Amino acid sequence: MKKLLNDPADFVDEALEGLLLTHPGHFAADERNPRVLVRKGGTPAGQVGIVTGGGSGHLPLFLGYVGPGLASAVAVGNVFSAQSSDAALAAIRAADSGAGVLVLIGNYTGDRLNFELAADLAEAEGRKVRIVRAGDDVASAPPERAGDRRGVAGIVFAYSCAGAAAARGDTLEDVVAVAERTIAVTRTMGVGLSATVLPTTGRPSFEIGADEMEIGIGIHGEPGRVRGPLRPADDVADDLLDSVLAELGLGPGSRVAVLVNGLGATSPEELYILARRVHHRLAALDVEVHRTLVGEFATSMEMAGASISVLALDDELTALLDAPADSPLVPRGL
Amino acid sequence: MKKLLNDPADFVDEALEGLLLTHPGHFAADERNPRVLVRKGGTPAGQVGIVTGGGSGHLPLFLGYVGPGLASAVAVGNVFSAQSSDAALAAIRAADSGAGVLVLIGNYTGDRLNFELAADLAEAEGRKVRIVRAGDDVASAPPERAGDRRGVAGIVFAYSCAGAAAARGDTLEDVVAVAERTIAVTRTMGVGLSATVLPTTGRPSFEIGADEMEIGIGIHGEPGRVRGPLRPADDVADDLLDSVLAELGLGPGSRVAVLVNGLGATSPEELYILARRVHHRLAALDVEVHRTLVGEFATSMEMAGASISVLALDDELTALLDAPADSPLVPRGL
Known part of the structure; x- marks a missing residue:
């Protein structure tokens, strides 16, 4: 294996530590869950928060899409493994400044199930949460089963468009609509x-x-x-x-x-x-x-x-x- | 060979064509030499122009460092081969808005010789040209032969600092001094x-x-x-x-x-x-x-x-x- 790493079990956490040391003005670690990174300063008051997450090994996906005009928080899984539901819930909480949260993720079973569980728990706390899944990979299922398609690089456009909609003050329903419309095309x-x-x-x-x-x-x-x-x-x-x-x-x-x-x-x-x-x-x-x-x-x-x-x-x-x-x-x- | 290319002989020119189509607002091709890219709009009047160049295969080196606050023109060689002296001269001419030109390159024999020839020809045209070579790679020669050291990634700092000095209106001698001082540390x-x-x-x-x-x-x-x-x-x-x-x-x-x-x-x-x-x-x-x-x-x-x-x-x-x-x-x- 031709990789620069220490104990493979520490690969993700050491990379996150390096990332936080490198970009102290951009990211912060969530106070309660080290597998959650948030945009420094959090979601501006009154704006819809966007949350993403998924497995590691895809940088700049997913955590690179946290920042102004993009997502507010990210839940980080192990390499090629879904983020935990705990991290997903912590990310939703961290991103919610009162205007609700769009969870924008790739369409993978583990990512989806853990975010669905987290969204249920967050809604039980009185939060508004909507999940939109990117499924842009045409190779992964025929058009008649488009809902089964995996999300790949095209999710970048959804981060950009939905992030801009949130930044201009759109409501949660409107940000959801922008994300869905971007993914649809x-x-x-x-x-x-x-x-x-x-x-x-x-x-x-x-x-x-x-x-x-x-x-x-x-x-x-x-x-x-x-x-x-x-x-x-x-x-x-x-x-x-x-x-x-x-x-x-x-x-x-x-x-x-x-x-x-x-x-x-x-x-x-x-x-x-x-x-x-x-x-x-x-x-x-x-x-x-x-x-x-x-x-x-x-x-x-x-x-x-x-x-x-x-x-x-x-x-x-x-x-x-x-x-x-x-x-x-x-x-x-x- | 696991590469996405057509005829290997076209590798560099096709990549340059794609680059120009992708970034039409940033780069322009030199009118007379297709292996020279210039910053769109050229060197602002009265500013020192910075020229770089060298072999292909190192992106974003070298041509990626053309832009505001960086270099004004770049001469592009084949993969791992020096730029031609023709391209070097065309780049110097393209970058010269009257305040002189700093040629900032890595310390490689071919890159250096072709830029030295080009600088002589440019000076014969009445242009002011100075060459500064980055030799930041400590592995490539012992300290007592620091002048033999190759230039590698550290040249990025020299582009940034010398580019900023040129942008604030420093004279050629002062931009040269900044480049040399940056490389020295x-x-x-x-x-x-x-x-x-x-x-x-x-x-x-x-x-x-x-x-x-x-x-x-x-x-x-x-x-x-x-x-x-x-x-x-x-x-x-x-x-x-x-x-x-x-x-x-x-x-x-x-x-x-x-x-x-x-x-x-x-x-x-x-x-x-x-x-x-x-x-x-x-x-x-x-x-x-x-x-x-x-x-x-x-x-x-x-x-x-x-x-x-x-x-x-x-x-x-x-x-x-x-x-x-x-x-x-x-x-x-x-």
Whole structure:
């Protein structure tokens, strides 16, 4: 295992400690639960709090999306494991400044169940809590079972738009609506070239041949759609983009935001080569690219691979996406 | 070779094309040399222009450091190969708004020779040009041959401080002095855990065993000081930090900036584990950490590993480091 770590059992807690020492002006640890980080200063009074959470090993997901214009608190699980329900409840409590809390998470069973339990307990305390799950990964289920789809890098757009809605003072119902509307018009498709090794087991998350790639693979190594020989970047970009565009109904004059996301070991140069192809393809369709994000926004430790996400924009989502958002862990494009 | 690319011969040019399509408001291509990128709008009138350049494969180095508060133009070479003297000259011309040009590069033979030739030609055109070379890598030569040392991630501090000096209107001599002074108090030491594969050859940049690490390795795989079994992160951090601190003469009350840099495949979690140890060590020495940068600031494509840089701050360097700098490729900490 080629990782810089001490006792694997301490991997997450030591990383959190380093994070807090590095960014003392941005994050604070929750007073009662060390697996909860909050935005320094908390949710501004009267604003809806946004909470997220999930397994570790995906930085800047999830905790990197805590900050002004983004989430207020995050519950942190072990590597590739759901956050606990205790942490989920502590994060909801920490984020609630009285206007209610949106829990915005990826659609994974453990993450969902523990946040549902926490939301029930929080509501029993008189808090208003709503849960919205991102399921942008088109490879993970067919359109007729879209509710079963996993959340991957496209959740970044939901953090940005819902975070901006909360920051401008929208009610909980309105922030929920923005999150749901953003997710409804976001699609992602990824490709994996190599596996990641889990710190606790020292074993790869999946097996893949030296010349193979897997289209549609999940960020924990969940099986994708097609495994085959590695092909040229333009072909791979076309494959990913075709799957994404097939469900968005874009045409001449449509406006989109694009995220070309690196899974960990893939270089920025390669991501820009993919972005180049995406721009050419969308220009040929007469689709306007309002903004392109290129970088590591949702990773799987040292996994090689990438994903392409597209968000179909309207005027309101454009304005929300363009509103300020700040976190030291997220590339500057957001 | 597990890379997303088309014809390897097009790797750099396609990445540049994608970069320009992604960041149209930030970069522009030089009109006469496609291997030169300039800051959109050019060097503000009356300001010293800063030029950098070098081989590709190190993003965000070098071109990511073009932007307000940073460099004005960059000359881009092939992967791990120096920029041409033609590109170097075009970059100097593009950056010169009349107040002269600082060429700020890493200390590598090819980069240096081609920029020296370009500077001679530019001076023959009546331009004022000065070259400053960063040589922060303590592993690459002993202190008595510090002039032979390679430049690695610590050059980031020089971009920031010299860029801020240029932005506030310093003369060329003063910007040069700031760059030299920053480099004189910056030290870096790295560790490599795995090699990168070169797009054009498909071969790894060096060989290393499955359980080995190499302390002091260069960002192109240049030999380091010690190769041995991979050790716990805290031991590695201590090794790197000890080498860096040995030459900086820090004591109680000293103030520093720290850069924990990932070489490509090492996860942010691991970098924060290293940052944690660095903070503990510096706190024990009663050294104040003014700012910590954690992330990928200077990479070697998919190489696993990290480096630790320390900049010894005085009041002026602190103010320059804190001045605004902007590039979409550089993590937000800078």
